[in-house]
Amino acid sequence: xxxxxxxxxxxxxxxxxxxxxxxxxxxxxxxxxxxxxxxxxxxxxxxxxxxxxxxxxxxxxxxxxxxxxxxxxxxxxxxxxxxxxxxxxxxxxxxxxxxxxxxxxxxxxxxxxxxxxxxxxxxxxxxxxxxxxxxxxxxxxxxxxxxxxxxxxxxxxxxxxxxxxxxxxxxxxxxxxxxxxxxxxxxxxxxxxxxxxxxxxxxxxxxxxxxxxxxxxxxxxxxxxxxxxxxxxxxxxxxxxxxxxxxxxxxxxxxxxxxxxxxxxxxxxxxxxxxxxxxxxxxxxxxxxxxxxxxxxxxxxxxxxxxxxxxxxxxxxxxxxxxxxxxxxxxxxxx
Numbered sequence: 354x355x356x357x358x359x360x361x362x363x364x365x366x367x368x369x370x371x372x373x374x375x376x377x378x379x380x381x382x383x384x385x386x387x388x389x390x391x392x393x394x395x396x397x398x399x400x401x402x403x404x405x406x407x408x409x410x411x412x413x414x415x416x417x418x419x420x421x422x423x424x425x426x427x428x429x430x431x432x433x434x435x436x437x438x439x440x441x442x443x444x445x446x447x448x449x450x451x452x453x454x455x456x457x458x459x460x461x462x463x464x465x466x467x468x469x470x471x472x473x474x475x476x477x478x479x480x481x482x483x484x485x486x487x488x489x490x491x492x493x494x495x496x497x498x499x500x501x502x503x504x505x506x507x508x509x510x511x512x513x514x515x516x517x518x519x520x521x522x523x524x525x526x527x528x529x530x531x532x533x534x535x536x537x538x539x540x541x542x543x544x545x546x547x548x549x550x551x552x553x554x555x556x557x558x559x560x561x562x563x564x565x566x567x568x569x570x571x572x573x574x575x576x577x578x579x580x581x582x583x584x585x586x587x588x589x590x591x592x593x594x595x596x597x598x599x600x601x602x603x604x605x606x607x608x609x610x611x612x613x614x615x616x617x618x619x620x621x622x623x624x625x626x627x628x629x630x631x632x633x634x635x636x637x638x639x640x641x642x643x644x645x646x647x648x649x650x651x652x653x654x655x656x657x658x659x660x661x662x663x664x665x666x667x668x669x670x671x672x673x674x675x676x677x678x679x680x681x682x683x684x685x686x687x688x
Contacts, residue, residue: 354410354513360549361414362509368421370446372403374413375513379521379670384638385651389658393668395527397518398641399675404438404465406597406644406675407514411538412438414510415499420446428452428496430476430483432535432596433462434675439499440471451496453483459596461679479591480535481601501536502605508542515546518670524555529618529669531564531654533646534574535600537609539672540565544612561670563613565620566653568593568628571601574609578620583607594625594683595645597674619662627652632677632684645680647673 354375355361363369378401382394399407412435419427428451429439436452443450450471454462455478466473474490476483484500491498499507519526526547532540540563550556567575570592577585587602603609613620623631631648635641643651650671657663677684 354413354510357513357516360516362506363414363417363421365421368417370417370420370442371413372409372441372445374402374409376517377401379518380639380641382639382671385635388638389655390665391658391669392666395668395670396635396639396641396673397514397670398673399514400641400643400647400673404434404441405679406434406438407511407539408434408438410510410513411435411507412442412499412510415504415506416442416446416448418506419497419499420448424497425449426451426494426496427499428487428491429498429500430454430480430487431458431462432480432599433458434597434679436471436473437462437465437469440466440469443471444469451487451490451494453487453490455479455483459679460682479599479601481587501538501603502541508538508545511538511542512546512549514539514672515543516550518543519550519556526556526559526561527668527670528561529564529663529667530561530672531566531650531669532672533595533598533649533674534565534567534609535598535646536603537574537605539674540612541605541608560616562618563616564618564653564657565609565613566649567598567620567622568595568649569622569624571599572622573601574603574606575620575622577606578610578613583610585610595628595649597644597646598649619657621653621656623649623652623656631655635673636677641673642677643673644675644677645683647671647675
């Protein structure tokens with residue numbers, strides 16, 4: 354990721370906190386192409402990042418800038434993977450980490466956080482409840498909050514996915530990017546990357562259709578999109594096996610919706626059963642064991658094709674944001 358250091362916010366390379374994140378493969382999904390009658394289908398596989406998900410990008414950038422600014426006590430709420438990433442990068446930097454997660458977050462995320470030395474607090478409820486607890490504790494202990502879009506640097510790490518997609522395609526962009534959306538910083542970051550690349554003269558004004566995929570048990574962005582709203586009302590009784598997109602209220606809702614509409618994209622829901630089916634399908638067809646969130650993109654793509662929104666010829670990138678290994682407690686139902 355730090356090959357793009359000149360486009361990143363850390364001024365002194367000595368302050369970069371890295372575990373080798375980024376440069377993840379974008380794999381041609383030829384067997385899925387044949388099964389789905391698709392001309393060109395790619396999977397951008399973020400599962401190989403340190404800590405097993407794309408969250409490594411954002412937290413590498415955030416912890417690096419925090420270190421450069423002299424901050425030594427950080428906190429965030431997380432559905433799981435961001436907590437593990439913060440813990441790892443803080444350990445790497447010698448920074449104190451406090452993470453707050455829903456009590457029913459994946460077991461792997463709890464273990465990796467504590468193994469890396471983070472102070473873990475489990476909260477009854479959802480990530481919104483964890484956020485309230487983190488905010489309260491931050492005030493008590495003078496912790497700096499690096500939660501989604503509360504500071505400007507995590508999105509800088511996430512934007513590197515956009516640079517990599519363009520580089521992998523010979524400095525052009527695909528027609529479609531399908532993204533599993535919780536807090537949505539991946540979409541916000543990639544959209545920023547496209548603007549930067551155009552300003553640099555690396556690409557033209559064309560943009561991919563940005564497709565939001567959410568679970569039907571937690572779909573505030575989809576609902577706002579369908580209702581023509583710029584802000585999404587919080588989702589009541591949020592539930593899905595895909596912990597990373599079980600986000601009832603996204604602080605960057607308007608940024609996500611703006612990019613989707615500007616790109617002439619759309620927003621769609623999938624069920625947990627469709628996610629489970631897509632996990633197995635991606636694994637058996639391509640050898641990629643996706644997180645439930647990543648599998649949701651395949652389920653969403655299938656529905657968009659069936660509904661006629663996407664043609665077989667639309668070159669599409671599915672974003673697998675993490676590894677299914679983190680979700681063994683969820684995957685028991687598949688074996």
